[in-house]
Amino acid sequence: MTVTTAAVPDRAAIGGLVRAWIDGWVVSRGTSDPMDRPWGWTIDAGQVHHVSRHVLPVPAEDDVRGLVAATRAPGTWLKLFADDDTVRPWLGEGWQFDKPGFLMSVPLAAERPEVPAGYTLTSWTRGGVSRVLVRTAEGHFAARGQIAPTGSTAVADQIETASGHQRRGLGSLVMRTLQNTAHAAGATTGILVGTPEGRSLYTSLGWQTHAPMASLHFTPATD
Template sequence: MAHVISPLILEQWLKAWCLSRKLPLPVPFKSGFKVDVGYEKQKVRYVFPQLYEDFFELANHIDEAWIFLKVCAQPTALKGKIPEKWVIQPQGYMMSCFEPMKIPNIELPEGFKLEFTISGVVSTLKIIAPNGDLATSGHLVLTDDLAVYDRIQTEIGYRRRGLAILLMKELEKIALSKSIFKNFLVATEEGKSLYQFLGWELHSFYTSIVIEN
């Protein structure tokens, strides 16, 4: 069951998202937050914990492409209420796990190795295949009492080997070593089932819209 997300947790997650990408930190904007991203196809993102009137005011005011509006609500709540110029993006899911993950006993396959790098509050883990390929990678960002998992990716040729589970296990060890038990991430439709298998729960829907050209 989805919950109403607190502005504090949303701000912590968004701060971690920015730190993971070395972007400017979020700033308050009306009932939500604003990030100057600066990418070619994501110039700015506005993120809101709930659907308030200021979200719809922005949707009616903005005409520029590649400015994202994001809200912790289901897409059905937007339909018929935003101009047709906006395109609803693939569904995202805010997920939380406030206790140790339910991780099965899986060993790293023979010949694979772990590579850790730490920069401030951002830990990056890569799993390298025997031939030197990057098989799986992910980031953990610790913001206050929250552990945020970001960009957990397994390359197509290395899926279904338990590598993402191993990566999550190793990243969780870092959070637990700092006595942080509150875990948070945004999952894609594809990744949601993996996190649910590990004990994560849906915290809220995460819907994005953008003018694409």
Template sequence: MTSALNDALVSTWVTGWSRCRNYDVQHDGVVHASLRSGVQAGDGQDWEYVLAHPDETALKAVSAEVQNHPGRLLTVVGPPPTVPAGVPLKALSTGEKLMVVDMGGQDVEAPIVPEEFEATVERKDPDWFLVTITSTEEHPQGEGAVAARGRVAAVDGYAVFDRIWTSPEFRRQGLGSLVMRYLASLALEHDVEEGLLVASADGQALYGHLGWTELADVTVYGALEHDTENPSHSDAG
């Protein structure tokens, strides 16, 4: 089973992505919004609106909010729309993809971690987890270096993965795959059928190798005077 792109799916992804980052989230009809902390924290200006397959009416309504509050963002999931004439928006980020995988094909057991590493699991809530891989004294880099990490939240039958990251010093050692497998085993403690994530251009090859398929483009827009370059949904942290 592979989900089709629709508003309900995008709502689920926004909820899970926000939960993994401790962002406030709101849903108002077809407009889903996440309060990104750390951008203009505390002033309420850093809302990001997310739309799936928006029509011109929705685009104009949300773009007005973005224009009135230049710290805000509009993310479109689906084919990049033609921005209507007179709508003052510019594309800030392209190249990310919403991806999906059948969780029925994932291993319910946590993977074996090589002796050069150890895994730590933090249960932030009953339904979301942070996995951190650190080096042990058996590794040439020495003990205690953070090598890789990732997060996952279970939301309405989906496992939403986020912030899958490997330190440059530890790349090409299979740790990205290890983190994904570990997170999948944790998510499967809940009744999840499919996985969702937004992947950067660099991450898409890894996820494709792990069986994920591309579902939709993800494009971020901002006001013409917005000065944030390449705001990402797949950054490390």
């Protein structure tokens, strides 16, 4: 009888990818520098509903339970690189799940995507972040995205296609344009955390999934 064993993720490699994702994400969002913790990193985002986040690349039950017990401030987020069902028993009251994410990467190469008929593309770089905007011929918003190169890696972020313009190749246009920009800046690997909806697009463009990510925030009930 042959027994097949599921592949065990390389947690050291995952930790390196998560740190690279953080380094690009803080540039993309203009947050505080990541603060080292024994279990990962803390980042101050400074927004009303996203005050800070704790990122755990290899979440352990005791660490998560400790963070949950110590949290009092609404707008505190946990980013745990495990699936929702694994971390669910470790939580307490007031913790709400957001959409799960998927840590993904791709080797970067030169890209020359064509803009579909009826659309225009604008791109610019400011503060180390490159952005892409796709509009209709009339100027209406259709799609967008941004990428932050930080050395050999670049983090794609806030990829969005308007509901009336989906399935027209605009997501691919945005991603390939961003990948080309990051490659031209010297990055060799693209990294992102994609939503379940975005994962199929990224996979079709050659991105590889490395780990799931549970995303949750503390929103206690009010009387």
